[in-house]
Amino acid sequence: MISAIESANKLKEYEKHIEELCAKGGYWDRVKLLGATKTVEAERINEIRKLTGLSCIGENRVQELLEKYDALNKEGLELHFIGKLQSNKVKYIIDKVTMIESLDSLSLAKEIQRQAKKRGIVMDVLIEVNIGREKEKSGVLPEDIYAFIDSIKDLDAIRVKGIMTIAPRCDKKEERIKFFEETYKIFIDISSKMPHNISMSVLSMGMTESYEEAILSGANLVRIGSGIFGKRDTAAKSEENNNK
Ligand SMILES: *Cc1c(COP(=O)(O)O)cnc(C)c1O
Numbered sequence: 348m349i350s351a352i353e354s355a356n357k358l359k360e361y362e363k364h365i366e367e368l369c370a371k372g373g374y375w376d377r378v379k380l381l382g383a384t385k386t387v388e389a390e391r392i393n394e395i396r397k398l399t400g401l402s403c404i405g406e407n408r409v410q411e412l413l414e415k416y417d418a419l420n421k422e423g424l425e426l427h428f429i430g431k432l433q434s435n436k437v438k439y440i441i442d443k444v445t446m447i448e449s450l451d452s453l454s455l456a457k458e459i460q461r462q463a464k465k466r467g468i469v470m471d472v473l474i475e476v477n478i479g480r481e482k483e484k485s486g487v488l489p490e491d492i493y494a495f496i497d498s499i500k501d502l503d504a505i506r507v508k509g510i511m512t513i514a515p516r517c518d519k520k521e522e523r524i525k526f527f528e529e530t531y532k533i534f535i536d537i538s539s540k541m542p543h544n545i546s547m548s549v550l551s552m553g554m555t556e557s558y559e560e561a562i563l564s565g566a567n568l569v570r571i572g573s574g575i576f577g578k579r580d581t582a583a584k585s586e587e588n589n590n591k
Pocket residue numbers: 383385407429430513553554555556570571572573574
């Protein structure tokens with residue numbers, strides 16, 4: 348495990364590089380960095396945030412989020428849920444997260460609507476797109492996305508803010524770029540036809556290995572974990588895979 352100071356320095360390097368990419372890439376003036384903090388303890392997250400001003404973090408497991416939640420410093424914290432979310436667990440996180448990036452089914456949308464209504468809030472969500480059409484991954488298929496948007500357009504306690512994707516593992520940069528560009532095209536296409544509860548402003552794609560290509564293909568939110576916080580142990584990794 349690497350120290351909080353080391354993580355903070357890495358994070359600052361990422362931020363600097365992201366700024367440079369924005370300057371030369373030209374899609375957006377700013378790209379937000381989300382720290383993917385799975386397996387990172389709450390105290391360490393707090394320390395790194397204090398050292399860097401990092402405001403946005405993402406958790407991918409409900410159980411882990413709940414275990415860390417009380418100890419997290421909430422001041423200025425934007426907490427995103429980025430993993431596979433089962434409908435029956437929405438009630439545990441609905442009052443804790445600022446955004447659910449992994450909306451992937453109508454039943455999940457209906458449950459978010461129900462739980463948000465109960466608490467008198469409106470939940471920001473991203474629609475997760477399975478851009479690689481991978482069987483083992485969740486997400487709405489690209490060809491189904493308009494029907495999906497149509498099916499959730501009357502859910503008034505959900506505010507669709509954009510699109511999230513986890514691109515397939517690719518050895519070649521060019522392959523990744525193809526998936527990211529395809530996602531950007533969908534993002535732009537939806538923007539031009541949006542119903543009332545949709546405001547396409549967030550395109551979340553790219554991780555440690557792929558954030559550069561993602562930004563140069565139009566991402567304005569990148570989710571970086573191991574590059575900042577260090578390699579995760581293998582137990583956590585296999586669990587991650589089970590969640591996909
Ligand atoms: C873990 C995770 C990331 C970050 O992955 P790294 O390769 O560690 O940067 C991004 N998105 C999701 C959904 C994740 O679960």
